[in-house]
Amino acid sequence: MSTVIALPARARAHLNATDLHLSRGGQPVLTGVDLTVSPGDRLGVVGENGRGKTTLLQVLAGTLAPDSGSVHRAGTLGVADQEMPIGGDRTVGELIDLELAQVRAVLRAFESATLALVEERPGAEQAYADALAAAESISAWDADRRVDISLAALGAVDDRTRPLAELSVGQRYRIRLACLLGAGHDLLLLDEPTNHLDAGGLDHLTARLREHQGGVVLVSHDRALLADIVTAVLDLDPTSDGRPRTYGGGYAGYREGHRAERERWESEYRDQQSERQRLAQDLSAAQNRLSTGWRPEKGTGKHTRATRAPALVRAVHRRQEELQAHVVDVPKPPSRFQMPRLDAPQGATLLRADEVMVHGRIPSPRSVLLRAGDRLVVTGPNGCGKSSLLAVLAGTLAPDTGTVQRKRGARVGVLAQESPPPSRRRAFEVYDAAMGRLVSSGELDEAERLGLTQLGLLPSGAAHRPVSELSVGQQRRLDLAVLLGARPHLLLLDEPTNHLSMALVEELTQALAATGAAVVLATHDRQLLRDTATWPRLHL
Template sequence: MSAVVLPARERAHLNATDVHVSRGGRPVLTGVDLTVSAGDRLGVVGENGRGKTTLLQVLAGALAPDAGAVRRAGTVGVADQEVPIVGGRTVGDLIDVELARVRAVLDAFESATRALAEERPGADLAYADALAAVEAIDAWDADRRVDVSLAALSAVTDRSRPLAGLSVGQRYRILLACLLGAGHDLLLLDEPTNHLDAEGLDHLTVRLREHPGGVVLVTHDRALLADVVTTVLDLDPTADGRPRVYGGGYAGYREGRRAERERWETAHRDQQAERHRLAQDLSAARNRLSTGWRPDKGTGKHTRATRAPALVRAVHRRQEDLEAHVIDVPRPPLRFRMPRLDAPPGTTLLRADDVVVRGRCEAPRSVLLRAGERLVVTGPNGSGKSSLLAVLAGTLAPDAGTVQTGRGVRVGLLTQESPRPTRCRALEVFDAAVGRLVGSGRLAEADVVALGELGLLPSEAVHRPVDELSIGQRRRLDLAVLLAARPQVVLLDEPTNHLSMPLVEELTRALSTTGAAVVMATHDRQLLRDTEAWPRLTV
C-alpha cells in the first residue's frame, strides 16, 4: 500500500514542554512551553541574554535541554546568525547542502520513473510515493525559488563564488534564500532582518506570511513581528518567573504584556502596602505597651496588672503577623520616566541654513526647530544622516552653511555608538556628567534628576563598572546622561539600537508629548510607522 505524504500545511508540528536550560549554574530558560503547527508563525522576544538563541538551538535539536521535552514532526530549516565557512566551499555548495533533501527527492523520483518505464514489479506504487514526495515540497521549483530569493535579498547569485570571500551578511542572505526555497515544514530563523535592505525586508515578509508550514522567528524587528507573527513568546521576566505566550499577533502581545505588567505592579504594591500596615500596627502596639497601659493617677496596682499582659499579647500577635507576611511577588521591572523637557512655546531653538559636510552630506540642508516641533531624518546608509545630526548638535563643523542656536538653549545628541566603556561605575559616570553641567552653569541645581528617577537602569547595574554592562545597559546609560542635561533640542541617531522593545515604546510615547524639539534619524520601520505624523527630511 502506498504511503501518504502530507503537504507541509498538515505535517509541520513543533512542541516544547517545560523546557529548562542553565549555563554555568545560571538559569537561561525556565519552564518554556510552546506549540507551533502548520500556519503558525511564532515570534520569540526578550532582551539580550534572555535565551532566545538558546531556545532556537533547543528547538532545532542542536542543544539538549536540562529538563523538559521537545517533539518535532516534519523537516526543519535553521538560519543561525552566522554561517560557518568550511574549506573552499562555494555559493553553489551551500545551496546544494541546503537543498539536499530536494535533490534526494528528485533523484528518488527519477529512479521510480525509470523503474516504471522498465515495468519492474511494484514500480507503480513506488512511483506514486515518489511523485507525492516531490509534489509535497514542490521540488521541481525549488531552485527557481532560491534564485528568486537570492535576487530579492541582494545576495550573490554566482554559484561558483567562494564563500570565504563573502561578508557575513552575504553568506547569511544566501542561507536565507535557500531556506525560503527549500520547502521545509518548519523554519527557525534567528534575527533574519539583520543584513537586509528595504527590498529584502519586503520579500522576507511576504515569503514568511505565505509559508504553509510553521515558523519560529527570533527578532527585535517590531515591524516584522507586526507584519508576520500570529503568536508571541515573551522571555522577559514575569511575576512567577515563567515565560508568557500571547495570541493575537504583535498587537495582542503589546496589549497582553501591558495588562500583565499592570497586574504584576498592582500585586507587588498591594503586598508592600499590607506589610507597611502590619509594621505600623506593630509600632502602635509597642507604643501602647510602653506608655498607654499606665492607668490614671489614683488607680491601683490591680489595674496595671490586668492591662499589661493584654498589651504584651497584642505586641506578640502583631509581631507574628508581620513575620508571617511574605512579599512573594518579585519587584516588577523598571518603567521609563521621562523628565520634563520644557521650552517656551513657539520659540526658535535652533536654525541651520544650507549646511554641507563634504564627503558625507553633500547636498545643502536646512532645518528650523521651534519648541515642541518634531522631525524624522530618513535616507539610505551613507547619505549623511548622522553627519547632519552632529552638525545640529555642534559637534561637527559644516564645510558650508551656518548653524545658530538660541541663547542658553541646551542641545543633546544620542549617537549611534556608546563611548568607550571605562572601569568607572555607571552612577559615577552619570554624576560626573551632571556635575559638569551644573559646574558650567548650563544646568540649575533645581533641575538635576537622579539616575534612579529615570527608570533606565536597575540598582545592581547602577553600581557596576561600565565595561561590565551589556550593550543594552550602556545604551540606557547614554540615554540617561542625555536626558539628565534637560535638553530643549533632543537629537537621536538610531535611538532603537540595542534598546528593548518595551523601552522603545515607552520612549516613543514620551518623545511625542515632550515640550522639547525632537529630531531623530532612523531606519526602524516600526518607529517610522509610530511617527508617521511627524514631518520628514530625506537626505
Template sequence: MSTPIALPARTRAHLSASDLHVARGGRPVLTGVELTVSAGDRLGVVGENGRGKTTLLQVLAGTLVPDAGSVHRAGTVGVADQEIPVPADRRVGDLIDVELAGVRAVLARFDAAVAALAQERPGAEQEYADALAAAEAIDAWDADRRVDLSLAALGAVDDRARPLDTLSVGQRYRIRLACLLGARHDLLLLDEPTNHLDAAGLAHLTARLREHPGGVVLVSHDRALLADVVTAVLDLDPTDDGRPRTYAGGYAGYREGHAAERERWAAEHREQQRERQRLSDDLSAAQNRLSTGWRPDKGTGKHTRATRAPGLVRAVHRRRADLEAHAVSAPEPPQRFAPPALPALPGATLLDAADVTVQRRLERPQSLSLRSGDRLVVTGPNGSGKSSLLAVLAGALEPSTGRVHRSRAARVGLLAQESAAPPRRRAIDVYDAAVGRLVSAGRLAEGEVVGLGALGLLPSRDARRPVAELSVGQQRRLGLAVLLAARPHVVLLDEPTNHLSIALVDELTEAMAATAAAVVIATHDRQLLRDTASWPRLPL
C-alpha cells in the first residue's frame, strides 16, 4: 500500500472552530468563539490579559479539550507556546529533532522507497513517486538549512550539543521558533512570538510569516507585527452579546471596527438608559397620582373610573418589563491603568554608574547618570547586555568592573524581563506583603500606600486568585503593580511590552512619558521605539 501524497500547504491547510466554550473554576474564559483559517490567512488574536488568548491556542492545538464546541484541523500543526518545559538531559539538537519530526518521517519514507525501488519490489515505482511528491511538497531536504538560517537570524544558539537547561527562556524560545519557521507546517499557532526577539529577529519573523503558504493564528501584543502581518483580527474583549468579534481588513480594520463597535454599543446603552428613566418617571407619577386620590375627568364612566388607574400602572409595568427583556447590557468599561504619582528629588543625582561591565554578559563598559525626569532607551541585539545593565542599575546584580552609586533617598524599581516561578498565594496577598515590607523597612510611608485595585491593573476577581492560576500577562501586570506601589524615583523597565495588552502598553507609555521619576527602558518593540523616538538612546 502506497503512502498518500502530501499536498502543498496552500492546498491542505485548514483550521476551523465552532461555538467554543471554556470555563475554569466556574468562570467563563471563552464564550462562543468561531473562526476559520485557511491557506494564506493570518489571523491575529487580541484582547486584554486574561481574556483567554493562550487558552484558545491550546484548544486549537488540541492540547485542551473545550467544555463545548468543536475544532477541525487539516494539515500539520506547529505550536509556539509562551513557556517551554525543559526535560532533564535534553539538548538543543533534541528540541530541533522534535520540531522536525514530521520532516524526518517524510525523509525516512523516501529513503525506504528508494531502497524498495533498488530491490525492484512490486509497487516500488508508485511508492517512490508518492514519497518523492511528499518530500518535495515541504522541501524536506532543505529543512535543516532553513532552521539554521532562522537560528542565525533570530540570534538563537545553534550548538546542537548545548544542554537546554543552560539556556535562558528567551534562548529556548528562539530555538523553538526557528524550528517552526523551518519545518514548513501547514498551520502555525504562535503565542507572543516577538517577546524574545531583537530588531533583526523581528524583521526575519515578519518576512517568514508574510510568505508562509499555510495558515497562521497569531496571539500578539506587538502592534507593529500585527500591522505588518495579519489579514484579520479576532477580538476576545467583551461585546454586547458576549461573543467575540472578527474584523477583516487586517490590523487597521480591527482598530476602526473595534472603535465603531464600542461606540455603537455605548450609544445603544445610553438610549436604553434614557428610555428606562422615562418609564421609571412615568411609573412614579402614576403611583403618586394613585396615592394622592387621583380621579378621572368628569363624565368618565364608573367602570373606567374604577379601572383606569390600576391599568395605567400595569401598562407602565408591562412596558418596563418589555424593556428589561430586551435590555442592552452596560458596556464593561475597558480597564484603565491609573498609575500613582511618582516622586522627584529635584537637583539630586539619583543614580550614577561608571564603566560597569558584567563578565560574559555586558562586555563593553557602560556609564550613565540619572536625575529626576530623565529618560533613556537602551537598545541593542539579544545578548548585548541590556537586561544585565538594568539589573546592575537596580542593585540586583553586582558588576564585574566599575561602580554604581545610588542616592540613599532614591527608590529604584525594576520590572525584569523574566519573572520567578509564580507562587500559590493570591495576587492580592503577594501585593500586600510586598507593600508591607516596604512600610516596615521605612522605605514607604503609610500615606503613600496605594491599593492594588486602585491601579487598574487587575480586576478584583483576578486579584483574589492564586498567582499560579493567572495568565502570563496577568502575572506581569502584578509585577508592574508591585513596582509602582514602591513609588520609585527611578523606574527601570526591561522589555515592558512583553505579554501586556495593546491598551495597557499605550497607557504605560503615556504614563512613563509624563512621570516626574527617571525612566530607563530596554526594548526591541518597534512601536515603543517609535513612541519614544524623542528620548535619548544608549546603544549596546
C-alpha cells in the first residue's frame, strides 16, 4: 500500500520502503526490499538486467502496487522512465508544460492567494503565507529559466513549437530530463538518465544531481555517474540468501562489498558441493563393498560371513542417511558472460571508407581503414554523425560522396543504440531464426553455431519468454547475443553500454580488448572511454 504525503518543503523530503515483495507471471521480481532516502541521500540501484530495478522505481513512484510491503513518500516527486511515448501531436512546449504542471499549479495558487489578500478576504493572510512558502520551496518563479539552462546543457531542442513526433528518442528524453532538473522536485526517481547524453550533458547532469538538496533514487549502469554522485547502493542482484543488499560508502563501498559477497557465495557453494560429492563417493564405495567385498575367501566359516554382511549393510544405510541429511542450501551463483571466439583473416583489410559524407548527417569527409584485430573509438557530441558513420560502414546508409569497400565474405555485425520493437516470439526463437538464416545462406557454418544460453547473456527462463515481456536490458542482451552468435569479423557497436548491467559491461569490455575481430565503438560512456584509453580515436 502506498501513501503520499504532500509536504513541499525540500528539507522534509523523505522516501521509505519496507519489505517490498512483488511477483509477475508467478516469478518473484522484488523480494524483501527495504530502503530509506532522506534529504541529501543519493541512492544508486543496481543489478543485472531483469532484476526488477525499473519495477522498483514504479513501486516507489506509486504507479505499481506491490504484492506486500509499504511505501511512504513526503515531498514532491519527479520521475524519469527509460521510455517515453510521443503523445499524439504534442509539441515540445506542451511537454514542458506537462512536466512543470506542479510548478504551474503552485504559481496559480500564489496568484489566487495574492488576489485574495488584495481583496482582504477572510483567512487571506495565512493562505498567502502558505502559497508563498510553497512557491519559494521549489523556486517556482525560476523554474522555466532552470529548464532553459538544462535544455542548452543537454543539447536538447528548445523550440517549443516543434512536434515531438519529429524528434528522436534521445531528443525527447533530453527535453523531459531538462524539465525534471528544472522543476525543483523534492524527490527524483531516475531510470538510466545518462542514456542519450553526450559529454557535456553528462557533466551537467552530474553537477545538478550533486547539488540537489532533496533525495535521489538512481537506477543506472553508468559506472562513472555512480562513482561521482551516489552515497549508497542498493544491489538487487541475487545473493546467497535471496535478499537484496544495501552498501554504504558510495560506489567504492559497493564494489568492495559486492566482490566480497560474491567470493563468499562461490566459496560456500563450492564447499557444499564438494562435501556432497564426498558423501556420494562414500556411499558408492560402501555399496560396492556390500555387493562384492563382504564375501570372505573360500574356507572361511559361516559365522564370519553371517556377521560381516549386517555390518556392511549398516554402513550403507549410514552413508545414505548422511547424504540425505546434507542439504545444499546455498544456490548456484549466476553464470558469467562467455564471449565466443571471433576471428578474422590476419592482416586482411576488412573495410575501407574513403572521404565519406552524408548531407546533414556527416558534414565533413571521413576516412576509416579497418584490418583484422583493429580497434577504433568514435567520439563527439550528440548530432555529430557517430551513428550515421557506423551505418555507412555497415552498409545500411549510402554516402552521398566517397566510397566504402568491404572484404568479400567478411561478416559485419552491428549493435544499434536501441532494440527493435519487441515481438511476441520467445527470445530463443528470435535467436534461433537469426542463426538459421545465416546457416542457410552459407554465411555461418553449422559447426560455429552456438545456443542462446551458451553465451551466458540470458538464463533459460528469460530465453523462453516472449521478447515483449523482457526488460529493456534483457532485450538488449538478446540483441548482443544475436550479434555475437553470428561470429562477425567486424563489430560496429553504437553506445554498447546502454541498458546493460555493470558486471556485463566490464566482462564485455575485457572480451572486446582480446577478440581477434576488428571493433569500432561509438560511445559517450565515460568509464568505457577510460577503459579504452589506449584505443585509437576518431573525434567527429
